[in-house]
Each structure stands twice: as C-alpha cells, then as structure tokens.
Amino acid sequence: MSRQFKSAWVRQCPRQVANVGVDKAKWYVHWKEPDGRRRCKSCGKGRTGKRDAERAAERVRAQLVTATYKKAQVEIGWKDFCRRYDEKVLANLQPSSRSAIIDSLKQFTKHVRPLRLSSITAETFADFIAKRRNDRGRKPGSRVSPATVNKDLRHVKGALRMAVDWEYLDKVPRFKMLREPQKLPKYVAPDHFAAIYEACDVATLPGDLTVSPADWWRGLIVMAQMTGWRIGELLALRWSDVDLDAGFAITRHRDNKGHRDDKVPLHEVVVDHLQAVKSFSEMVFPWPPHRRTLDSQFGRIQDAAGIHLPCPDAGDPDHGECTPACHRYSFHDERRAFATLNAEHMTREALQKLMRHRSPDTTDRYINMARQLNPAVGKLHAPSVLRKAECLPLRSW
Numbered sequence: 001m002s003r004q005f006k007s008a009w010v011r012q013c014p015r016q017v018a019n020v021g022v023d024k025a026k027w028y029v030h031w032k033e034p035d036g037r038r039r040c041k042s043c044g045k046g047r048t049g050k051r052d053a054e055r056a057a058e059r060v061r062a063q064l065v066t067a068t069y070k071k072a073q074v075e076i077g078w079k080d081f082c083r084r085y086d087e088k089v090l091a092n093l094q095p096s097s098r099s100a101i102i103d104s105l106k107q108f109t110k111h112v113r114p115l116r117l118s119s120i121t122a123e124t125f126a127d128f129i130a131k132r133r134n135d136r137g138r139k140p141g142s143r144v145s146p147a148t149v150n151k152d153l154r155h156v157k158g159a160l161r162m163a164v165d166w167e168y169l170d171k172v173p174r175f176k177m178l179r180e181p182q183k184l185p186k187y188v189a190p191d192h193f194a195a196i197y198e199a200c201d202v203a204t205l206p207g208d209l210t211v212s213p214a215d216w217w218r219g220l221i222v223m224a225q226m227t228g229w230r231i232g233e234l235l236a237l238r239w240s241d242v243d244l245d246a247g248f249a250i251t252r253h254r255d256n257k258g259h260r261d262d263k264v265p266l267h268e269v270v271v272d273h274l275q276a277v278k279s280f281s282e283m284v285f286p287w288p289p290h291r292r293t294l295d296s297q298f299g300r301i302q303d304a305a306g307i308h309l310p311c312p313d314a315g316d317p318d319h320g321e322c323t324p325a326c327h328r329y330s331f332h333d334e335r336r337a338f339a340t341l342n343a344e345h346m347t348r349e350a351l352q353k354l355m356r357h358r359s360p361d362t363t364d365r366y367i368n369m370a371r372q373l374n375p376a377v378g379k380l381h382a383p384s385v386l387r388k389a390e391c392l393p394l395r396s397w
Contacts, residue, residue: 007031008057008064010050027053031060034069076168078114085159094254104155107132117168120160125153125175133178142320146178153177183312187336188329192307193225196329199305205297206287210279217301219273220285224331226267228338228355230257231294231331237284244271244278251356258356295331302328339366 008031016025027049030040043053063069082105090098111131114120132152135144153175160172188196200221203213224234229251236255243249247266253259266274274284287294303324311326313319339355343366346354352363 008060010053010057029053029056029060031057031064034064076117078109078117078120081117081163081168082109082159085162089162100151101155101158104152105159107135107152108156117163120173122173122175125156125173128156129153129175129178137318137320139320139323143318145318146180150177150180185336185340186309186312186329186333187340188225188333189337190341192305192329193221193337195305195307196221196301199301202304203297203301205289205293208288209281209286211277215273215276216285217297219277221334222273223266223270224334225337226270227264228335229264230335232256235283235285235287235294238282239278239284240282242274242284244274247271256356258358260356262356264354264356295325298331299324299328336366339363343367 008029010027010029012022012025012027024045026045027043028040029043030038032038041056043049043056060069085105086098086102090101093101108114108128112120112124112128114124129149132144132149133146136142137144137148157172160169163169164172197218200214200217203217205213206216207213209216220234223229224231227249229237233251233256237249237251241250241252244266247268249264249266251262251264253261256262277284279286307328309327309329311319311322313326314322335355339351342354343351348360348363348367351366352360355363355366357363
C-alpha cells in the first residue's frame with residue numbers, strides 16, 4: 001500500500017471560505033480508502049469543527065496504518081434498494097417466483113415502513129411478525145398462517161443477504177422464524193382415486209378439442225398420480241418432449257421448479273392414457289380457459305365422486321370458516337400420493353430422482369410421511385395375559 005493511501009488530512013472547502021469566510025466555513029477530514037476511493041466527512045464549523053476533524057483524521061490514519069480500516073457503508077433508502085434488487089436480481093427469475101418475492105417485500109414495507117436499509121434491526125423483524133400475524137387470511141374470519149409469515153421472512157432475508165454482498169450492510173439482523181404446526185400429510189388415497197377416475201365423465205372442460213373432457217382428465221390425473229409431476233409441469237408438457245414408443249417424457253428447465261431439464265420414464269399405464277389424449281395440439285394437456293377454472297372443474301369431479309374430506313383445521317381460530325376446498329384434494333396431493341405410496345418400495349436415491357428433488361432432505365420428508373402413515377403397531381410387545389389367543393378362561397364362581 002502506498003503512503004498516500006495511509007494518510008488523512010484536514011481542510012476547509014475553498015469555495016465556502018470565499019463565500020462565507022474562514023470562521024463560518026465547515027471543516028472536513030479527507031482520506032483515501034485502500035481501494036483508492038476518496039472519502040470525506042464534514043465535522044462542523046469554527047474551532048470545534050477543526051478539532052473534531054483533526055481527531056477524526058488521526059483515527060482514520062491509525063486504522064489505515066494498522067490495516068484495521070473498515071470501509072464506510074453506502075447509505076441507501078429501502079425503496080431504492082428494493083428497486084435495484086428487482087432490476088438486477090428478480091428480473092432474472094420466473095414470473096411466479098418474482099411475484100411472490102415482490103409481494104413479501106411489499107408486506108414488509110407496509111407493516112414496518114423502513115426508511116433506510118441500515119435502519120432495519122432485529123426489533124424491526126419482531127414488529128413485522130407481530131403485525132403480519134394479525135393480517136386477514138384468504139378465508140373469511142381467518143388469519144395469516146405461520147407458514148405465510150415465514151415465507152415473507154425468507155424472502156426479506158434473501159434480499160438483505162444480497163445487500164450484504166453489495167456492501168450496503170455489514171450483516172443480516174438475526175431473528176427467529178415462527179414455529180409451524182406439524183400436520184398429518186394429505187394425499188389421494190387409492191379408493192378415492194378410483195372414485196375420481198370414474199367420475200371424470202361429469203367434466204365439461206376443456207372443450208373444442210379432438211378428445212373428450214373425460215379422457216383428458218383421466219390422462220391428467222393418471223400421469224399426476226404415477227409420475228409425481230407438479231400441475232404446472234403437466235400443463236406445460238409438449239408432444240415434442242414425449243416419446244410414447246420409448247416410454248419417456250422430458251420436463252424442461254423453464255417449466256419445472258428445479259430449473260433443469262430431466263428425462264423421466266413413463267409407466268405403461270401412463271403411456272396408454274397419453275395415447276388416448278393424442279391430438280393435433282402442441283401441448284399434451286391444453287387448457288384454453290383461465291387457470292382458476294381448472295381447480296373448479298377438478299372440484300366438480302370430486303363432488304361427483306362423493307369426496308368430502310374432514311377439515312383438519314376445523315375449530316382452529318386462525319382457520320376461519322371452512323370452504324368447499326377444505327373438503328377436497330388439491331393437485332399437489334397427487335404428488336404426495338406418488339411419493340407416499342412408493343416410498344417403501346424404492347430407495348431414497350430412486351425416489352429423489354423421480355421427484356426431481358435437488359436436496360435429499362426434501363425426499364426424506366416424504367419418506368417420513370410414509371412411515372408415519374404405516375406405523376408398526378402390530379410389532380409392539382403386548383403382555384401375554386392380554387393376547388386373545390393366550391387369555392386364561394374366566395373363573396367360574
């Protein structure tokens with residue numbers, strides 16, 4: 001390091017001296033950072049300002065000489081940072097991911113209203129959690145769930161980590177996530193799947209296709225049940241990525257959550273159902289109507305199949321009023337069914353490959369679900385006096 005980078009000096013601005021005089025001009029301490037960037041700091045007017053500037057110069061000079069200098073942070077407003085974060089980082093994400101992160105940042109801004117990025121502390125997060133938990137949920141009378149609050153916290157934390165990389169912050173404030181309730185997993189049971197499969201005849205959408213709506217829906221739910229694909233991947237599948245003769249389909253990086261292409265083998269049952277929906281359309285499962293109508297049509301099929309599940313959150317004050325969706329399956333329950341019903345019949349590596357999990361920890365959660373649903377109660381020890389086959393006869397009095 002050259003000598004000029006280890007020095008700091010005190011001076012008044014010549015322009016201020018010419019305009020207001022020596023006594024009223026501010027004193028400044030000037031120095032150069034190790035990377036060569038020039039910095040200055042105002043220390044006030046008069047003798048007091050000069051004394052403070054000299055002390056600051058000595059302090060900075062000592063830090064530069066002993067290599068303990070800490071680069072000064074650039075002050076930036078919270079809204080300005082969010083704008084830069086959106087332009088430089090979020091713009092490269094998928095629209096759904098970008099929308100979710102922006103919504104979390106908006107919720108954080110709405111509840112705590114930070115002015116500067118450096119003003120965000122651990123107490124700021126505590127205030128956000130307290131206020132966010134009182135927000136209204138989607139259902140009438142409900143409140144936002146802990147999972148939703150944790151999702152917002154993760155997105156805000158990710159933004160602040162980027163602020164640390166950009167040297168706007170020293171570190172991300174520490175805070176605790178909310179504890180989420182551990183619920184029993186819900187998946188489409190085999191008998192319910194059979195009832196839904198038979199009830200597909202009531203479907204009226206999609207229309208204007210060369211295949212019937214019933215065949216379209218049977219092909220969709222069979223592939224969802226036997227491949228574990230997410231509904232977004234199924235609707236984005238193209239015939240150009242399907243080889244029925246070889247029995248495989250390719251999910252593209254732009255359509256899946258893992259952001260990578262993957263070649264997935266298909267069971268012969270899935271191949272037969274895809275043959276039934278073969279059409280001139282570019283998409284395997286074209287859906288011209290709005291995406292919301294897909295859920296309503298799936299609900300109509302379940303109602304015809306007599307599906308009425310007990311709501312696990314009934315009686316929870318945060319849940320609010322039950323809606324018809326509380327008593328039905330979702331498309332993701334088909335994915336859970338694939339993992340839960342096959343977890344005991346294949347290795348963890350094979351299940352991770354088929355479900356396209358990036359981390360084996362995610363696959364382990366599904367394996368634990370299957371083990372919870374199949375407890376080894378029959379192997380528990382029971383005293384001999386309680387076993388039916390070995391019970392002693394009753395004494396006759």
